[in-house]
Amino acid sequence: MPPLRRVILVAVLLGMSLSGPALAQEVLRIAAVVNDEVVSALDVEQRLRLIFATTNIPDSAESRQRLIPQILQSLIDERLQLQEATRLNIVVTADDLDRAHRTVESQNGLPAGSLSDFLASRGVDPAVADAQLRAQVAWQKVVGFRLQPTIIVGDDEVDAMLARMKTNAGQPEVRIREIFIAADTPDQEREARATTARLADQIRGGAPFEAVAREFSQGFSAADGGEIGWVPRGQLAGEIDAVVAAIDVGEVSDPIAAEGGFYLVKVVDRRIAGAALDAPVKLTLAQIVLPMPDGADAAARARVARDAEDVRSVVSCANIESVAQQRGGPGSGRLGTVAAADLPEDIRAAVTDLALDTASAPIDTGPSLHVLLVCERSGGSSGGDPDRAAIINTLGRERLSMLARRYLRDLRRDAVVDVRL
Numbered sequence: 001m002p003p004l005r006r007v008i009l010v011a012v013l014l015g016m017s018l019s020g021p022a023l024a025q026e027v028l029r030i031a032a033v034v035n036d037e038v039v040s041a042l043d044v045e046q047r048l049r050l051i052f053a054t055t056n057i058p059d060s061a062e063s064r065q066r067l068i069p070q071i072l073q074s075l076i077d078e079r080l081q082l083q084e085a086t087r088l089n090i091v092v093t094a095d096d097l098d099r100a101h102r103t104v105e106s107q108n109g110l111p112a113g114s115l116s117d118f119l120a121s122r123g124v125d126p127a128v129a130d131a132q133l134r135a136q137v138a139w140q141k142v143v144g145f146r147l148q149p150t151i152i153v154g155d156d157e158v159d160a161m162l163a164r165m166k167t168n169a170g171q172p173e174v175r176i177r178e179i180f181i182a183a184d185t186p187d188q189e190r191e192a193r194a195t196t197a198r199l200a201d202q203i204r205g206g207a208p209f210e211a212v213a214r215e216f217s218q219g220f221s222a223a224d225g226g227e228i229g230w231v232p233r234g235q236l237a238g239e240i241d242a243v244v245a246a247i248d249v250g251e252v253s254d255p256i257a258a259e260g261g262f263y264l265v266k267v268v269d270r271r272i273a274g275a276a277l278d279a280p281v282k283l284t285l286a287q288i289v290l291p292m293p294d295g296a297d298a299a300a301r302a303r304v305a306r307d308a309e310d311v312r313s314v315v316s317c318a319n320i321e322s323v324a325q326q327r328g329g330p331g332s333g334r335l336g337t338v339a340a341a342d343l344p345e346d347i348r349a350a351v352t353d354l355a356l357d358t359a360s361a362p363i364d365t366g367p368s369l370h371v372l373l374v375c376e377r378s379g380g381s382s383g384g385d386p387d388r389a390a391i392i393n394t395l396g397r398e399r400l401s402m403l404a405r406r407y408l409r410d411l412r413r414d415a416v417v418d419v420r421l
Contacts, residue, residue, distance in 0.1 A: 034079040053122040056206040078135035085138035099325040100133040177226035179264040180219035196255035196262040220401035281340040284376035308362035317375035
């Protein structure tokens with residue numbers, strides 16, 4: 001966005017020298033037109049309020065000036081994603097939005113069903129969050145429909161990865177999160193670098209990395225708060241690998257120029273590959289919960305059981321959030337890392353020897369059926385080769401993320417976008 005237009009938009013949203021009817025008229029002005037669909041200054045203001053309510057970023061003139069360009073670009077991208085979903089006859093249902101609510105509530109430690117009240121108590125119209133979630137779910141469905149079937153990982157690729165992992169045994173591994181800001185053309189590089197630097201400042205000022213990633217990252221990991229997982233040295237792009245090696249746990253990098261744009265990387269933890277073989281077994285778990293209807297008879301329980309078997313055939317650690325939004329009930333999604341010994345007996349029996357990234361048989365707890373996955377396993381006295389399915393999942397996720405970025409880049413390139421403020 002040109003600097004003069006940005007200043008005008010900031011003035012509108014801060015109410016500088018405007019009041020009463022004049023301010024109301026300015027807030028309703030058109031901020032951008034995306035293929036004949038309008039983004040208003042009011043849309044930008046409402047998204048600002050949502051961000052202030054869900055992060056630790058203070059509502060100040062400085063914060064608003066920094067955030068407005070990023071918010072406007074996010075809103076433009078969301079319009080493009082929703083328009084593509086419409087073109088493909090992909091629909092986001094009320095159930096989809098309800099599952100998305102449950103995911104956000106789980107990620108933020110909110111009671112189930114409380115997101116709308118939480119936002120309203122902070123002066124945010126819950127419909128603003130629904131609009132953002134609708135775009136996220138629509139894009140996940142578009143990517144799953146158009147790109148997932150094209151992802152093929154060959155046996156030779158898995159063999160090569162296995163060989164590298166064996167070589168890396170005893171070498172450092174790092175768990176990271178990422179934020180990606182695209183620069184589709186050379187002319188966009190300066191603005192993308194500046195945007196990435198502003199996000200780094202906001203995170204260092206107290207904004208949670210995961211929340212900023214969900215709001216602003218243009219990588220496919222955004223829905224998972226930028227989570228990448230454990231990566232051995234040498235597996236990342238060279239420029240990113242060098243930075244990751246040089247920063248401490250908990251630290252956030254400066255902007256890193258790489259193919260297609262700029263990255264921020266946070267080092268979450270470090271470990272030595274294979275060093276914990278004699279430690280207590282710890283499992284990183286995910287689940288899909290399928291609630292039984294109240295007063296369910298045998299026929300209703302059988303229907304839920306069939307749904308659970310259907311979920312088993314499609315769910316993986318890579319798509320757990322998407323499947324949770326589309327098919328799961330409250331409590332679905334990633335569960336974090338727990339000691340196997342601390343799990344309830346029925347759960348422990350189901351997952352102790354479960355292959356990585358393989359859905360368990362449904363576990364009947366009475367009110368619900370649970371389908372569990374082990375996404376990571378550490379400790380124990382026996383090692384063995386890494387699970388080939390987990391490697392296929394990792395390689396496929398990387399490829400899907402790259403293709404999704406290219407897909408959105410192509411939508412931007414082909415769109416008619418008129419920024420008017």
